[in-house]
Amino acid sequence: MAKYRHVHTEFWQDPKVLEEMTPEDRYFYLYLLTNPKTSQIGIYSITKKQMAFDLGYSIESINSLMERFLKHHKLVEYNPASREIAIIKWGKYNLTKAGKPMLDCIEKELRQVKDQSLINLVFPYIPNDSIKQLFLRYVNDTSTISGQKEKEKEKEKENNILSGKPDDAASEKDEIPYKLIIDLLNKVAGTKYRHTASKTRTLIKARWSEGNRFDDFKHVILVKCQEWRNSDMDKYLRPETLFGTKFENYRNQKPKGGQSHDRNIHQRPGGKGQGRVITEDDIPY
Incomplete structure (x- = not known):
């Protein structure tokens, strides 16, 4: 031509x-x-x-x-x-x-x-x-x-969440595991946030650039779910609140009783007025 x-x-x-x-x-x-x-x-x-x-x-x-x-x-x-x-x-x-x-x-x-x-x-x-x-x-x-290939990736990421190997989902180049973080939040809090939302990604990236890593996000999600689930504060279990400017305070907050996260403290809704306990079989504590 x-x-x-x-x-x-x-x-x-x-x-x-x-x-x-x-x-x-x-x-x-x-x-x-x-x-x-x-x-x-x-x-x-x-x-x-x-x-x-x-x-x-x-x-x-x-x-x-x-x-x-x-x-x-x-x-x-x-x-x-x-x-x-x-x-x-x-x-x-x-x-x-x-x-x-x-x-x-x-x-x-x-x-x-x-x-x-x-x-x-x-x-x-x-x-x-x-x-x-x-x-x-x-x-x-x-x-x-x-x-x-997409199905294989999704399956691998799901296995990472359930098996307690979150760091494996991020590449050696230290890429930000947006999906892994939001998947964990949705699983623990019973929410349906999208990891592709620009505001959510901006918040996660801001905290990541401060030196926080997946374990820090996991701690914040679990400790605030322990504190806020099934209360008036339940509505604040969202990226805007959890990953905002108070992230550092949440990251340094100890679980209730000062012990490690209890395996039976997190529930997600299964219907009106009902819930299912999230155990170690579901979430990598």
Whole structure:
């Protein structure tokens, strides 16, 4: 295929580009859309070192920009292992028309993608039915694989909660185990909070950055459940209260009686006016 890329004029009218992107963001995004490594499908291999060389930036600047596009703008996904990047909305303007040469090129490039889960991210924004059908074959394949892996991860995390191995759920890089913390709170307090809620994650991250680790969160959850469950304070068994500015005080609070957490003090509701005792079989004390 010809080595040129279209940048639609609507790019400059996109509210996200106009209101959320800095001039540097726009420059970087245009580079990601048009650099020599780009492909017909919006998924291609490129190193951060290559980006830095092409743009005249330092590696640190590229890392900062990539972080913004991954976490804030959510316009790309990058696999550091395979060094592949996916431009999530690539298909909106670049996969609008299809002929046989185009479809042949797309199929060839789809087969060459190492991290095929990236195909799932590009697929929803493809307007052309013929191209969409071609992507769909790979989406179905990767969905099955990804779904199985997700189930395995969920099972492993559940086992970590029940077996008392919370630290194993966090990687060696000391990643924050948001899900493990909220799963523990939900199990002990009988709540249904989501670990993906931005406010909850902000609170946990703030406490984590102060040097607190899973055991500290576990202590706070258990000691406050012991104190507040089945009382007027029950409603405060929530992330906003537990992981807020009083976290340090809660962390230094001893359980009632000054002893270790009793195995039968935590209950969660099983129905109106009823509850089931949470024991060591359920929670790692």
